[in-house]
Amino acid sequence: MRIGILTSGGDCPGLNAVIRGVVLKGTTAYGLDFVGIRDGWRGVVDGDFFPLSRHDVKGLSKVGGTILGTSRTNPYEGPRGGAENIARTLEDAGIDGILAIGGEGTLAAADRLWKDGINVLGVPKTIDNDLRATDYSFGFDTAVNIATDAMDRLRTTGDSHQRCMVAEVMGRHVGWIALHAGVAAGAHVICIPEVPMSIDEICRQVTSAHDRGRAPLVVVSEGFTITGMDEAHSHKGLDAFNRPRLGGIGELIAPEIERITGIETRATVLGHIQRGGSPSAFDRVLATRLGLHAADALVDGAWGQMVAMRGTDIVRVQFDEALGELNTVPLYRYEEAAALFG
Amino acid sequence: MRIGILTSGGDCPGLNAVIRGVVLKGTTAYGLDFVGIRDGWRGVVDGDFFPLSRHDVKGLSKVGGTILGTSRTNPYEGPRGGAENIARTLEDAGIDGILAIGGEGTLAAADRLWKDGINVLGVPKTIDNDLRATDYSFGFDTAVNIATDAMDRLRTTGDSHQRCMVAEVMGRHVGWIALHAGVAAGAHVICIPEVPMSIDEICRQVTSAHDRGRAPLVVVSEGFTITGMDEAHSHKGLDAFNRPRLGGIGELIAPEIERITGIETRATVLGHIQRGGSPSAFDRVLATRLGLHAADALVDGAWGQMVAMRGTDIVRVQFDEALGELNTVPLYRYEEAAALFG
Amino acid sequence: MRIGILTSGGDCPGLNAVIRGVVLKGTTAYGLDFVGIRDGWRGVVDGDFFPLSRHDVKGLSKVGGTILGTSRTNPYEGPRGGAENIARTLEDAGIDGILAIGGEGTLAAADRLWKDGINVLGVPKTIDNDLRATDYSFGFDTAVNIATDAMDRLRTTGDSHQRCMVAEVMGRHVGWIALHAGVAAGAHVICIPEVPMSIDEICRQVTSAHDRGRAPLVVVSEGFTITGMDEAHSHKGLDAFNRPRLGGIGELIAPEIERITGIETRATVLGHIQRGGSPSAFDRVLATRLGLHAADALVDGAWGQMVAMRGTDIVRVQFDEALGELNTVPLYRYEEAAALFG
Amino acid sequence: MRIGILTSGGDCPGLNAVIRGVVLKGTTAYGLDFVGIRDGWRGVVDGDFFPLSRHDVKGLSKVGGTILGTSRTNPYEGPRGGAENIARTLEDAGIDGILAIGGEGTLAAADRLWKDGINVLGVPKTIDNDLRATDYSFGFDTAVNIATDAMDRLRTTGDSHQRCMVAEVMGRHVGWIALHAGVAAGAHVICIPEVPMSIDEICRQVTSAHDRGRAPLVVVSEGFTITGMDEAHSHKGLDAFNRPRLGGIGELIAPEIERITGIETRATVLGHIQRGGSPSAFDRVLATRLGLHAADALVDGAWGQMVAMRGTDIVRVQFDEALGELNTVPLYRYEEAAALFG
Structure with missing residues (x-):
């Protein structure tokens, strides 16, 4: 099985650790074949792919940013965009599914593409921690x-x-x-x-x-x-x-x-x-674990889902669950802190 | 109500943030009166107390170690030790209850004292993360x-x-x-x-x-x-x-x-x-929240319990629940990581 | 001999390390008596002094900012300003000389006061490194x-x-x-x-x-x-x-x-x-050494001078030498780096 | 002119910044051609060379260790060692001179090779700061x-x-x-x-x-x-x-x-x-400047010399000057600090 990986939206410490985690486990445990997709959905639309081996991800857990590049392109826009075109582009490259690492906009696009028949698995990325369905997000x-x-x-x-x-x-x-x-x-x-x-x-x-x-x-x-x-x-x-x-x-x-x-x-x-620079140890561990579990989910064909953190566990969540409403600060958390100010 | 605070066992980044949190909320929200206990249970046994006001805890969230000092004294040992002596020592000083911040040994002693009639509330402290009943511990x-x-x-x-x-x-x-x-x-x-x-x-x-x-x-x-x-x-x-x-x-x-x-x-x-130096932001937030919730628990008279982290929430747990068995690394967590080594 | 210490102008990491260095050496090696002056020249003019003992400076080498406070007050302005008034204020407090830690403006005022008969010794402070007469300045x-x-x-x-x-x-x-x-x-x-x-x-x-x-x-x-x-x-x-x-x-x-x-x-x-936070090790060492040598200079009565770094040595320099022209980046240093850009 | 670069002895933060500095300036300002020598003198003896272009040194100023590898091999030992063999090895590879980055042992070997007719330029490297002839050394x-x-x-x-x-x-x-x-x-x-x-x-x-x-x-x-x-x-x-x-x-x-x-x-x-990890800003600047000046010295044919820091300047020094006696802490520097201890 060949999987394309993309990172989309603003950069975030931990993106490279996710990529390393999924590639290491995917190749050694499951024999998956990976290609990097350049600059998020832009690379999907343009068919801008390159081989991504175990060797390419070494030493990445501590490296900030994303080796894949990123953009804010919408995959449904432009003459080569849309589910049908994308399906053809992926098929031409022998890509069976996409691992999309991104925030709300990225996951919404992923959800739509999946409903339009493309195999997409998600990894939530938000430096603001504004996504429901994950206790914390790396970055x-x-x-x-x-x-x-x-x-x-x-x-x-x-x-x-x-x-x-x-x-x-x-x-x-x-x-x-x-x-x-x-x-x-x-x-x-x-x-x-x-x-x-x-x-x-x-x-x-x-x-x-x-x-x-x-x-x-x-x-x-x-x-x-x-x-x-x-x-x-x-x-x-x-x-x-x-x-x-x-x-x-x-x-x-x-x-x-x-x-x-x-x-x-x-x-x-x-x-x-x-948002730049080397991730904290917490973010490296979280991002690596999300990548490792994403490899499992790819092999299970868990399309239309994303991996997420709940307590100390990594779980799978339907795209729908993660979208719609933002993970805002609840009032009790704000009031809890208010005692510090007086 | 007058509360004595102690830190016991090995030092740990975040101890001072707990102290600051409980004193700030306890004094401003509930009008509690605090005294510091020097060097853990040693200070309880010896009656080594000093006033602890809001002013004394300013700027402490980022300061490593403990301003109270710490030791590995067992409160049941020595001529002045044991529940009866301690009860008298506390009564003489007008202390209504103890907030004990410490690890397994400390909490076991706290549990025994509580069963012997002393008002004790606990805050779990372990740099090794080896206590059940809390997802993560500060430090x-x-x-x-x-x-x-x-x-x-x-x-x-x-x-x-x-x-x-x-x-x-x-x-x-x-x-x-x-x-x-x-x-x-x-x-x-x-x-x-x-x-x-x-x-x-x-x-x-x-x-x-x-x-x-x-x-x-x-x-x-x-x-x-x-x-x-x-x-x-x-x-x-x-x-x-x-x-x-x-x-x-x-x-x-x-x-x-x-x-x-x-x-x-x-x-x-x-x-x-x-184990030394300024705590990470994660530990400062966790320790501060434990301190704030400890103030609530003190006012509620939740003796025999400790505050703990579950997911993103702070909860209360009976001493018993936290003791006995260590929070070891489960095999699936070790095997999860093994894919990184090959 | 009683010395007043002031810090003036923008804050800078290392100010506290200078204060610690001069007080430790001044008290233990020479038996000097120190008073802190609050908020730079403002405190001189207002006679805002407080005792400064060895105990007050402990642990300061790593602490950013200045425990003395700082301001941009000009000592020649206001009804209580000017050399005559200041001389009387110092005499009333039994202060024999001033150690002024500051930048160009501070040192210019120090020079003028010294020429008007006040005992002043200087320590150069500039985060921008813009003072001649010192190879590097702390901060x-x-x-x-x-x-x-x-x-x-x-x-x-x-x-x-x-x-x-x-x-x-x-x-x-x-x-x-x-x-x-x-x-x-x-x-x-x-x-x-x-x-x-x-x-x-x-x-x-x-x-x-x-x-x-x-x-x-x-x-x-x-x-x-x-x-x-x-x-x-x-x-x-x-x-x-x-x-x-x-x-x-x-x-x-x-x-x-x-x-x-x-x-x-x-x-x-x-x-x-x-400009905030804990100083680097280089700045702590430089600032401490300036403080130690300032104690020597105070005992020597080296008024009208400042201590400065030359190579790896600490030397004394007349105020005049340090003032007038800024320590700008020489063209050859800029061109040296230009090879990196292409 | 083709130059081989080697790093020798214990690793030290700043080695890569030297390499980057000399390659960037050497290629863009002087059209020099560089080869990397693997693992110090071991690579000289074994003829273990590889091309080193501007592209290979990008982003290196902040990277710890050395991309060239290092060893403690003595170039005068082994069947392929000695000045004559090395001269032939270098000639075969079209290498006109060596830039040797290392400590006392490395520079002593460089000196001997130079006296035996090999073109060698040195850059001092010592994390302990034990070399005379340079005020400070990177690392x-x-x-x-x-x-x-x-x-x-x-x-x-x-x-x-x-x-x-x-x-x-x-x-x-x-x-x-x-x-x-x-x-x-x-x-x-x-x-x-x-x-x-x-x-x-x-x-x-x-x-x-x-x-x-x-x-x-x-x-x-x-x-x-x-x-x-x-x-x-x-x-x-x-x-x-x-x-x-x-x-x-x-x-x-x-x-x-x-x-x-x-x-x-x-x-x-x-x-x-x-000795590991990313260099401090001071060391990055010092190491980069040494590299830039080494490029000048290579073009000048300043063999038998090393570049060094004096005050805020980079100068050239004969190997002899740097060797022989260690840069020990002078007694007055120790006594200066003693006032801090009491």
Whole structure:
């Protein structure tokens, strides 16, 4: 059986460890034959394949990014896209099935292709931890470690200058990175998309920390929204002075905090450093295990499913189960942490 | 209500984060009064207490070790030990209950004291991850990260010199650290207490990796035993040349591998660096959450129980459930990883 | 003899190690008496002093920031400022001399105060490495390590997406951090204040790297200026589309590169994380040695001088020597590195 | 001109960065042709060469170890060794000169070969920093960072258990790693080969730290010798109880400290982790610069010389200058640090 492997969407630490895991087990335990697909669905549509042997994956568990390349191509678009064309392209290359490693968009496309008759198995990938059906996804732990380390550094500057430091972390739709990194770094305010807050509430918490002699540390997800702000500010991309705003939410909040509380405030947008580089040990183990179990699932012909983490086990889940609703931070988890801020 | 907090047994990254979590939530949400107990059960027996306020725990989530100190004292020993004496000592100090953070021995003592009428709540602590009733324990993730980082380093030396590198990691009774760090670092042989192996089997795997052009990387738990070796060697602390052996199992295995395979082999015993220093973000979050939930449990009077992690939740578990049998690596987890070695 | 110690200007990893070094040697070897001055010159002017004993500096070599606090106050301003007032304030507190740890502005003020009769000794502090008279200054090595680590991470994202990644690092007037971190991380373009370039030249180098199959990595000092750009763009804070520009130079360059080369480009502004957190071993050793030698210089009454690094030695330098001209990157150092880019 | 590159002796972080630097500049600026020599002098003797292009060195600045392999072969030994044989082997392969990257032994062999008519240029490599003629050598900074990080971790365990922690670091003949890591980590005793001490003096310093309420931290070079110990102990490899000693000096000292002071003491031998893994930014920059300047020296035909660091400059030095005497820690550097211990 010949399997094509692709990685799709934003890169994420652990992608290479999945690839290594599935290729090592697939070749040695089951005699599977693998081809790499370049740049996600783009390579499927274009038939951009190359041989992928055991030798090609050696040493990959600690390497960030993806050796396969990635893109955001939709496999149903373009003159060579669509299930029928793709079926023919795969058949021409002797490929019996696809292992698609990606996030919500990738898995939705995988689901549609599978319903259209293509053999697809999925591995969930989301640095934001926003997929239901898996307790944790690889890349998340690495991102939280990087964000925590950055905030540990910001804290010493805050303490020395008696400043309020604002750190903007990843999370367009869910606040997991902000919640975990905020708890780990001892943040005094945690702003996540699931819990909109007014600027006054943020400032109340900042002032409370300041009054206890602390240099306030605020962590904010990129997808956080401020309630009660003039629509012009939050939605039209203007800052509080009606200037076009180009930066992120962290750069919007910081001057507001300074203006209202009178405490000198600085913002840092962590950005892309959160998703690159060598994965944490947790992510390497999780990604490797997902790859190993994916090899089993390929041999079992478990198409239309994805492998996922539940507790300490790796299980199989129908695509449907993973899609639809995001894995948001439940309110009790946010409130649990609130006791740390006072 | 006044609560005494103690940490007992070997130190572990995350102890301070537990202390911070329980004190912050206990004081701000419930108005509890805390005292620190110095050096584990030793401080209980001696009545060595000191006030522990919110101010004392600030900034602690990232600090390794324990501000309370620790020891391996048994609370039932000595002229001032035993439940009756301890009850009086606690009463004199106005202490209504104890939060005991520790491993199997600590929790067994806590269970006995509770059955003898002392209010005790537990928080499980084991860097080896050897306690049932909690999916993961804080400190384990940090240890795995440190061991993985060390093995990443050993690998470059192995590759440059075409040597076999042996890394001995913690784990007297269970092989979790070796298994996770070995998978994360891409080890070619993983030797754990749960799966005794002969030196010939180890050498077969080393040679196989060498024949594939790799510099063999072997990870071995300190509690691993070699099967089929002369009793004099493995049990009487003699090495293969009948010299008294002072080092660990790693230093025993390495010269044997070199002798049998002819491949130059070096051992490194990671030792104490695995348990010190700042906790990983995962461990800070886990330890903080255990502390927060411990505050709830204290207010609920959930004596005789401990807080624990199940999936992504924090739950309460009877002491009994956690004791007795160790959380060993199940065979299917070991075999799952075996596909990586070939 | 009683000495007041102050830290002034932006915080910097190693400040606490200097304080520890001078207090340990000053107290144990010479019997000096130390007081801490809060928040730089602000504390001198306000007479904001506190006792500083050997006990207060324990464990500080690895702690980022400054336990003394810092500010940008000018000691010659305000009703209580000026040499005469300060002399009286110091006399009232029984302070015989000041150890001022700071950058160009701090040392210029120190020089002026010394010429006005106040006993001042200096320790150079600049994370940018922009002071003449010292080969390296503490904080610089830490900043370069952090920037290098961040660029290692950005590179994996660049490779996976075939993107050009732009990293903006510190350096308003000099390009040392960009040069060293760029060489260490294998950047393909290094943009520093000392070597203005046109956007076309930058794009030529980006395209050249891209044509060799590399994901171009560009590092740019915050103080870099683009030549040949409409004055409106570079000086009036407008971007290439005449929109007000709020971000840094990195955020200006990135969209220009993408527009001209057609290569998808992303910018990351590393910002404050470069100056916080635990110092590197190099910076701890350098800062500690400066502190130890400062104690000798205090006892010698070497007022009007500062301690500095030359080769592997610590020497004394007149304030004058250190001031006036910045330690810029010499052209031969930039050209030396240019061979790496092609 | 065709140049063969070899790395010889123990591996060291930065070797690959040197190789990358010389190949990039040599090919692009001077049109040199490079071949890799496998496993040091072994590959010279055996004529084990392979092409080394610009493409082969991409991304290498951050990669630990050496892609060329290394060995401890003496080029004057064996049937194919000696200057005459080597000259013929090189001529047959069209190799005009050798760039030898190595330590004292390698450079001594290079010197002898050069005096016997072979074109050899050297790059100094010593993780111990034991070569005269270069202020610092690459690999040293990385080793000091790793040892410092390990000691930071040991300290939290020492503090929690009120133990004395002993860390054995590299340094057979010189104590630079122990001195710098000891100062950086705030060690209370530093034991280096240049300054033999009695066990009583060590215990006096340990007890002094303990009496000040500190958990004593002792760093010891592997080549340190204890004065006044029975010859049987220190020279015949017996421990204080006349048992054969297999471990390092750290494992010898620890039980002695515990026996004499009564303070519980634990030893950790850092071993090979100090020399592996990704180089620090400092080492990457230094190694890259040495490589770039080596390309210049090759074109200049500066045979019989090596490139070296002086202050912030890269200079050329005759082999003779670098050999003969080791770069030991001068007494004034040891005494300078002594003020930290008291």
